[in-house]
Amino acid sequence: METDSNANTPRSDASIQPTALLSLDTNGFINATENSTSDSSINNNNKRLLDSSASSEQVLIKRRNKLLEPTIVTQQNYCLSYPNNISRCIDCQTASPNDFAMHLTGCRFQHCRTLKYFGDNTYEFEGFTTSIDWQAPDPETLTTPNSSGQPPLNILDANFIFKHIARLFCLMFQHEQSERSTYDDKSIIRKKYMAGWREVCDECLTTLFNCHYMCKQCGYMICIDCSKQLVYLSVEQKRKSKRFCPHNDSFCLAEFIPWDHLLKLRSSVIDHLSKLKIDYSIKLYNSSRAENLSTFIKTLKMKRSHEARDIQKVWSSIDSNNDPNIEFYCNGRLPVFNEWTSENANHVFQKVWSTGCPVLVRQVHHKLSKTLWLPSAFKEHMIDHRETPALYDCETLSPIATDESILTKFWDGFERLNVRLRDEENGGRQRILKLKDWPTKKDFASVFPTLLHDLMNNIPFSDYTRRSYTYENVEYHGGPMNIVERLPSCLVKPDLGPKLYIAYSQLGSQAQKKAGTTNLHIDVSDAVNVLVYVGIGGYGDDGSDNEDEIRQVEAEILQSNIDEPQLQRLRNGERPGALWHLFRSDDAKKIREYVGRAHRKAAGSDTIHDQTAYLEKEDLDKLRDWSKVESYPMLQFLGDAVFIPSGAPHQVKNLHSCIKIAEDF
Template identity: 20%
Template structure:
């Protein structure tokens, strides 16, 4: 296509000139245009030119040297946009001023003159975006490792996987012994037949849906298969209840209910939503397995009844996928190599160490490589490792492995510095995407329901902002776009750019990462979908308390890296902020009506009077403790200066909340500062009206680049976290803004987002808190497998996520 363009520019022939259109007409054309399919983009551009009103002219002028000079812009393929800048490097490409301003806002005109975007390999015109040549070149740039590095990395993989391999082999040997007992034969005479399966087939347990690697039991009469873990639980009598679907119904009471109005007697439009969860019930509400499925006295397991997916006729026989003794032989060989290389266990390896000053009791930030993210007492993990992308060397790789093995998040800064500079602005992404579908499903964070929306309109709202009819920010999310598995196909240039900027490529490179175990799977094996995946979301800097742009609490079974590729601030007007504040008061009143029940009373702010702080409050449901072990200080916000002295005498901090013009909403507030983490507190939920004062718009514009607020919990805190959520689940809202009617699994359900208030209460009641930090543009966040986490978008943001199928460094077996 570049050749076609060059021919039209080099030949001195008359060309068609397009009449310029108004901005309104251009916008209308953009709204109707949803992107090309896989046809040649230049042909598409020429086809559009034919359909428009045109006049005959020439795209060339006579220059000072007497030669004809073209005025056609490479970006828009038009010659009527006025002055163009010609590249002095290639002397062939030109860009008009409107295109330079619109599509390359961070690139000055002098940079175009020195080397145009085509020469810099970051041109975002439709034709260049869809050229596969550069993308394939970038993806096929092979990472080269020395023999010494390969040996070191191989030792690390072996040392990390050896404990898991030993445990796996032990489970299989136990099942073989049971099989010998069932058949009454010695081990040497028991022959385990191989299972029949296709090479690209994923074999999984019919009961718990876990993948089956080798030994399992299969019915002799039907296709029912059971993994060894379920076999063990069934024999021990503690097999969990059948993982049948749990359906939770939510009622739609209309948009007014979402903003605090009393719900109508009948649902709006008789709307209901049924959410299906396939996870097992919580321990306290488990249902015992019915007596109709029990193992025999000798340990044999019959096929379960039909209502449980079996046939109730056959017997589950032991089958293998690999050869009978393959795992045992593999383990023996691995131990021999480990002994020969004198490998140590990972937790005893002195080479995997941390040089961070925090572990030495030194109050230093190690040159910016640490970022405080928690305020736990008597803990050495309040800081997270935060290297720059240029520090990803062998020494820092070991440092990286140490923190990942400990189950700690890691932040790598400035990752976009190693990229080519291709724009990740959503309108560029929309033009680049090779798809013909005009609409997609987006998630409305207020009612947590999906709606069908024109893709271009979604991206337009990303750039301009959207509000609903009540004046509340309409925060939308587009998850996994383009659809799963099609990112590299439909956005090849961006997929290659993302791979190039990933840090610690030994782990993250999708094709040549030596420590990426997904690449170690056989070619004929069905491989997991690890991404990349794109997540595009609107955002708001302060916590609204309802309808926030969030990714709810969850965790995944593989390590994950999330890179923030683009952000754009949302700057609401003073009128919009006033409407938001009024609606927040309605939300608060609704929460008090619906959530204040008995002992589970919602925390309230005090408006009428401040009680005497003597350890208890005069008002019901409030208890102020002066235990210094739990609370660093108590703080009073007071609009009456005459009363400040008596609170200061009681050791309270006094703040004036009567700042700004809205004095009638001033109030006095008692706050207990219970040692909570101060990270990101400027993004926290505030109910006082002074937050929405006259100068707030300036504060929105002055943010320091923070795009997403993360909360990552430690693995060892998961039981207490689940207990807290199970206890307080009725204080959370989900679909249609309805309170949660029940909880199946607090984390797997993905129905919880802990607000600032809930995180404070979590620390008060259970003594745990997450790592809380702000992810900025160009930062990559590594989340270890098994760490529950949640995200709130502070700005409109575009994130690319890659999962790496490698749990050897996460300390999980």
């Protein structure tokens, strides 16, 4: 019989089992180790282990702390993939965790925020990536020439485009360089450019070029110009701001494109400008820090004011090289092209368009396939299409719930007044309906491939206006001057259309509030609007009793300050569809001020971008007399294409029911 030296408990030899020693592994955890050594060696081993430290608990803590030294990682997923202690960006705050696809490219902090990783899905905020520690590759196509795959430009077109955009690029570079000068590279957030995602300023919704400010708590982004305006807001103004970000002191400068890439690009641009003997020395104008407008915006405005003399030019036959196919409306201010394929027509268009002057092109409908653009064709296609278009009431500016029945009645009433929808909640008035921006969610090429092909083959000045598309397995390239087609392939190109705009005559409106078919507004892109069909509304089963609407239209035209050449077209039997009023982009400020006073707009609203104002004849007369602002009153007849420069305020009133197709470029 043996005796246990520790407990003095007798036991038989048969009961002896291997003894488990307690030991600490390298990770600080207690492990059991089988051992068949003698009791005395067990005792000695444990004694040595305990004597090697003040206590086993201290050893355990030390080993565990060694394990928990964090690893610095870059946030690869959307914020919702991380524990709740990691702050969410504004996109992730408002989205469902199940909305996986959107967040893979939509999260503000993805690929630019760094986290401390402790293992076992435990994270803490660490910081943000900078150009110094940046390792992720950028899309190669971001800086690769002609990654869009368009045909090479000839040297004349290339130099023409280059001289117009290169100086602007140098100005933008200087603008951003000035902003960066107060920071070092270690403090500027370097964000990965996400292919297929458009980054915009959350204040003004303008696409961001490169440098901008980002809130480190929620990812709210503002452009440099908006940041200048926000700096000088009072506490009360900031409190009343509609911004979604309350963290006024958490903004940090951020950029998408490595600055050394832009330095190299600017050097190449300057070299080529020098070879072309084009002055690139652009000085930023000094401006008081109390002003809301940034230095950059002020520079552009002063530059535009200097060039405004060309925009106000009264054109003559000398400017058209005495071309009999080019005439001028609006007392010589509006160039009108009766033909657009000749070399001289393209030369004159390029000259007048570069000044920011609107242009009218006649007789486009004669080139189109007539049967494709009839109301019956659109009615059949839209009713069969899965995406039901949204209809709007022109008088209330509100959408109308649309189904197949409502859409059928809309088309049945296109030229038949007695079957039009009525607003039973407001005395049964006849609704003035419009269908705009259609297709709203899909590319026109996928919904109307044949119409697009017909339009692109016949659209005026196609070097500027033609877009790329595929038709019957044949790829067609965009026009050489349509520079959106030459954006890097990784960028999200804006949806420039074309889009359909279909609406009734506005002359039958019974509303007290002034409203147009399209109220006063501004587009950020150049655009062309083609009137492809004009329908005269009448009574009777077939709408043939239409004399009343014709008389109304003639009366409206005669009191709208339309000049003689346009009135002659009416007398010659051409069918007018819409009345346009366009303004120079430089007059936008004066127009805003007038609308704000005359229409009593609320402070803080944009009197043009709100699209709630329509200027009637008395408004236009007051603008001319008080502010020296004169519009381009223009009749759009069947087949006319109106070219609208970007930034030019304009409004439209349908005289008859119209089908128009518009494309930005």
